[in-house]
Amino acid sequence: MAVPAPLASDTLINASVVDYLIVALYFGFVLGIGLLARRQVSDSVDFFLSGRSLPAWVTGLAFVSANLGAVEIMGMSANGAEFGLPAVHYFWIGAIPAMLFLGVVMMPFYYGSKVRSVPEFMLRRFGPPAHLVNAISFAVAQLLIAGINLYLLATIIEALLGWSLWVSLIVAAVVVLAYITLGGLSAAIYNEVLQFFVIVAALLPLTLIGLHEVGGWDGLKQRITEASPTAADATAQLNSWPGTNLTGFSSDVLSVIGIVFGLGFVLSFGYWTTNFVEVQRAMASDSISSARKTPIIGAFPKILVPFITILPGMIAAVAVTEIADVKAGGSVTDPTGAPVEFNDSLLYLMRDVLPNGLLGIAIAGLMAAFMAGMAANISAFNTVFSYDLWQSYAVKDRDDRYYLTVGRLATVGATVIAIFTATLASNFSNIMDYLQTLFGFFNAPLFATFILGMFWKRMTATAGWVGLVAGTLSAVAVAFLSEDAFGSASLGVIPLSGQGASFVAAGAAFAIDIVLSVVISLAGTPKPSSELKGLVWSETPREDLVDPREAEYPWYRRTLPLAGIALAAVVVLNFVF
Amino acid sequence: MADSNEKKHTAGALDIRNVIGALLTAYGVILLVTRLVDGDEGGEKTAGVNANLWAGLGLLVVGLVFIAWSRLRPVVVPEHTAGPDDLPAPKH
Numbered sequence: 001m002a003v004p005a006p007l008a009s010d011t012l013i014n015a016s017v018v019d020y021l022i023v024a025l026y027f028g029f030v031l032g033i034g035l036l037a038r039r040q041v042s043d044s045v046d047f048f049l050s051g052r053s054l055p056a057w058v059t060g061l062a063f064v065s066a067n068l069g070a071v072e073i074m075g076m077s078a079n080g081a082e083f084g085l086p087a088v089h090y091f092w093i094g095a096i097p098a099m100l101f102l103g104v105v106m107m108p109f110y111y112g113s114k115v116r117s118v119p120e121f122m123l124r125r126f127g128p129p130a131h132l133v134n135a136i137s138f139a140v141a142q143l144l145i146a147g148i149n150l151y152l153l154a155t156i157i158e159a160l161l162g163w164s165l166w167v168s169l170i171v172a173a174v175v176v177l178a179y180i181t182l183g184g185l186s187a188a189i190y191n192e193v194l195q196f197f198v199i200v201a202a203l204l205p206l207t208l209i210g211l212h213e214v215g216g217w218d219g220l221k222q223r224i225t226e227a228s229p230t231a232a233d234a235t236a237q238l239n240s241w242p243g244t245n246l247t248g249f250s251s252d253v254l255s256v257i258g259i260v261f262g263l264g265f266v267l268s269f270g271y272w273t274t275n276f277v278e279v280q281r282a283m284a285s286d287s288i289s290s291a292r293k294t295p296i297i298g299a300f301p302k303i304l305v306p307f308i309t310i311l312p313g314m315i316a317a318v319a320v321t322e323i324a325d326v327k328a329g330g331s332v333t334d335p336t337g338a339p340v341e342f343n344d345s346l347l348y349l350m351r352d353v354l355p356n357g358l359l360g361i362a363i364a365g366l367m368a369a370f371m372a373g374m375a376a377n378i379s380a381f382n383t384v385f386s387y388d389l390w391q392s393y394a395v396k397d398r399d400d401r402y403y404l405t406v407g408r409l410a411t412v413g414a415t416v417i418a419i420f421t422a423t424l425a426s427n428f429s430n431i432m433d434y435l436q437t438l439f440g441f442f443n444a445p446l447f448a449t450f451i452l453g454m455f456w457k458r459m460t461a462t463a464g465w466v467g468l469v470a471g472t473l474s475a476v477a478v479a480f481l482s483e484d485a486f487g488s489a490s491l492g493v494i495p496l497s498g499q500g501a502s503f504v505a506a507g508a509a510f511a512i513d514i515v516l517s518v519v520i521s522l523a524g525t526p527k528p529s530s531e532l533k534g535l536v537w538s539e540t541p542r543e544d545l546v547d548p549r550e551a552e553y554p555w556y557r558r559t560l561p562l563a564g565i566a567l568a569a570v571v572v573l574n575f576v577f
Numbered sequence: 578m579a580d581s582n583e584k585k586h587t588a589g590a591l592d593i594r595n596v597i598g599a600l601l602t603a604y605g606v607i608l609l610v611t612r613l614v615d616g617d618e619g620g621e622k623t624a625g626v627n628a629n630l631w632a633g634l635g636l637l638v639v640g641l642v643f644i645a646w647s648r649l650r651p652v653v654v655p656e657h658t659a660g661p662d663d664l665p666a667p668k669h
Binding site for chain 1 (some may be wrong): 578593596597599600601603604607608610612615628629631633635636639
């Protein structure tokens with residue numbers, strides 16, 4: 001087992017006393033928040049949904065922050081380094097429209113029906129079988145994604161202290177466990193908001209200094225063009241559309257369809273509208289109006305995030321020797337002997353351009369992001385595990401305190417399991433490939449079932465669970481048949497690789513789920529209309545879906561004008577880049 | 578409504594704006610001190626940009642704005658945080 005020896009020669013990052021001071025200060029704040037929040041935890045609603053008392057700007061930032069973990073920071077800088085500008089589709093096509101849709105259309109159902117979790121919504125709409133399927137698949141997905149966050153946190157510890165991956169993983173798991181058990185969701189949401197500012201404080205200077213180093217935006221374009229093997233390759237990296245290098249499709253038209261339908265519609269709507277990690281943030285807000293505004297307020301910072309994640313990745317690919325070598329097809333090893341991957345882009349850029357002091361803030365910001373990302377996965381897991389699985393199917397009718405204890409034990413169990421799922425994540429050189437594959441399995445069918453169930457009152461209970469199972473199985477099948485969506489386990493029957501394969505898997509899951517659900521529903525008997533109030537659009541009185549006080553607010557505090565501005569901003573950005 | 582008989586207090590240290598403000602201000606001060614102690618060190622790595630100075634100043638300003646905001650518009654919370662008046666408590 002590696003001995004902790006932070007010597008300059010065998011660690012990637014040379015941190016000094018001031019850097020450690022900055023990181024320690026951050027942890028001090030996090031623990032302080034946990035202790036303060038703990039004093040307020042009184043019953044299980046408080047613990048799981050923060051007593052529904054937070055203002056919209058807090059939950060809005062937490063909403064973005066909960067997703068600003070592994071996905072955004074390391075994954076998107078890896079994507080930026082590997083593909084260039086097409087990676088922005090993950091934000092402007094793959095997130096914003098879905099976030100706005102969640103706020104405008106779907107949130108009233110969630111908040112208004114008083115469910116504590118997304119699977120609970122499935123229970124009320126489709127009954128136990130669909131609920132059980134959804135709860136289990138969600139719980140499994142959270143454990144797998146928690147593994148990604150844990151793996152990335154461990155890579156920071158590895159880069160900083162030179163410990164082996166296993167030791168780093170265990171240390172990281174213990175830190176996250178301490179963080180999450182201290183205060184439940186209240187602390188998680190507070191930390192996410194705090195973390196958002198620390199991440200911006202870390203990544204903004206990194207981007208600006210990096211950009212200065214390569215000679216500004218024009219200098220960056222020139223360096224990327226020089227480093228590209230062909231002119232077509234440079235063009236692909238410097239224009240967001242058609243994004244053929246991202247999807248792996250050879251045809252421009254198919255690539256655009258893949259991005260718009262696969263990423264923009266199925267994957268993104270599936271992720272943002274049904275992922276309880278996200279929705280839970282909005283459900284903790286103080287009114288239906290705040291709940292609706294949560295994803296919409298979150299959309300504004302989200303629009304800007306690519307400038308501090310994808311851009312540094314693109315800079316790293318030309319300014320950092322190791323990453324440039326990897327991009328040119330070489331293989332390079334880091335000081336611990338592990339191969340350098342696109343996932344490491346940001347760490348190398350930090351090493352090259354940040355002075356001690358700012359380096360500490362960057363380390364604190366990254367650790368914060370991964371901890372919060374994992375904490376969010378685990379808190380969503382423990383809500384679903386204790387309410388939707390344990391309370392519904394294993395041990396019923398016990399007091400609140402009992403389920404609170406189950407929740408805390410589930411947290412510990414999930415953390416231990418995440419250490420193992422983290423080793424799965426370590427097999428992928430670009431973590432986004434893995435993540436998108438997982439989303440295709442879990443979120444795409446869920447979204448299909450949700451959207452059909454919410455707008456078609458004829459849909460039956462059987463259709464609910466059969467659609468989910470068939471959708472997930474078809475996505476798994478596509479991933480197995482593709483070239484590399486499952487890493488070396490894929491068979492290569494379908495000539496698709498990279499993120500295009502996940503887009504197709506998600507599309508297949510969505511289509512098969514919809515078709516099967518319609519066929520089965522038409523053959524069965526729908527639930528009576530009286531049971532669908534608050535769950536299906538046509539059966540819910542309009543006044544139940546809006547906040548009566550919303551009309552009194554000035555325009556900048558109302559849901560629809562805010563959503564309109566965000567949408568306009570995204571359209572403009574797509575034309576500019 | 579339900580909270581009319583309950584004690585109210587300002588959020589104080591629990592106000593997220595105070596927490597953000599305190600951390601960012603502290604970071605700003607640390608970066609500025611680092612800049613003073615190091616002299617020009619770091620300028621070489623950052624291609625001539627005085628990174629700790631500018632980042633430190635920026636953090637300090639943002640941190641102080643958050644603290645000022647929470648002083649000027651304090652949040653008042655009931656002793657026990659319940660749901661809003663017009664919504665029944667979630668079912669258990």
